[in-house]
Amino acid sequence: MNVFDENPWFKALPEEEAEALLAAASARHLAAGEFLFRQGDTAMAPTGAFFGVASGLIKLSILHPDGNEAILTIIEPGNWIGEVAVLEGAPRAHTAIAVGDTDVLAVSADKFGQLMQRPVFSHAIAVQVATRLRLAYGLMGDSALQSTLERIVRRLVLLAHGDVTDSIEERSVITASQDTLAMMLGISRPTLNKELQVLVKRGAIALRYGRIEILDMQLLQESGQVVPRKT
Structure with missing residues (x-):
């Protein structure tokens, strides 16, 4: 999986943890416009809880009550997403939809929970969440001040x-x-x-x-x- 090896977060995982993550995942194909998950969905869905984008693109967006869509970002290959809702045990806060044909690796909530029992892996997830929180704060600051x-x-x-x-x-x-x-x-x-x-x-x-x-x-x-x- 060279596309993951090139990702900074995945590349920083020790080999044992990276192999354990890949072993826990199953392949899933999404057609253009197909939902990976929807805003409000449970993270315990049988189709997976934690996802690695192997090819294609995933659009993350929020649908407001008035029907307007706010695009958060476009997830490119190599990235892993979906961990926050699993950690919180809360519904998905946004929608993830395939932009063109997309292949992902899907890890179930149960298997993600087992991976989180590994201290090195759980620390890596904490780092990923912290990094994305920093980026989100930066964007919020830009919106208010720039x-x-x-x-x-x-x-x-x-x-x-x-x-x-x-x-x-x-x-x-x-x-x-x-x-x-x-x-x-x-x-x-x-x-x-x-x-x-x-x-x-x-x-x-x-x-x-x-x-x-x-x-x-x-x-x-x-x-x-x-x-x-x-x-």
């Missing part, structure tokens, strides 16, 4: 590191569409496009069909006053 352009830049920088993947390595192409990015930020598509055009004129990015290409990461970070990551 200009729209700065918020866009900071999200683009996060996406360049795989968003929840939180990789040290950067990629130059972000595959999220403008519609998806606008929904992640809670702004309109016209507002997003207007600010993106500012970055285009500065030479920081280029807009391609269905994706955004980062031409100059330093210039992009300077546009949003983002502190470069330490390697």
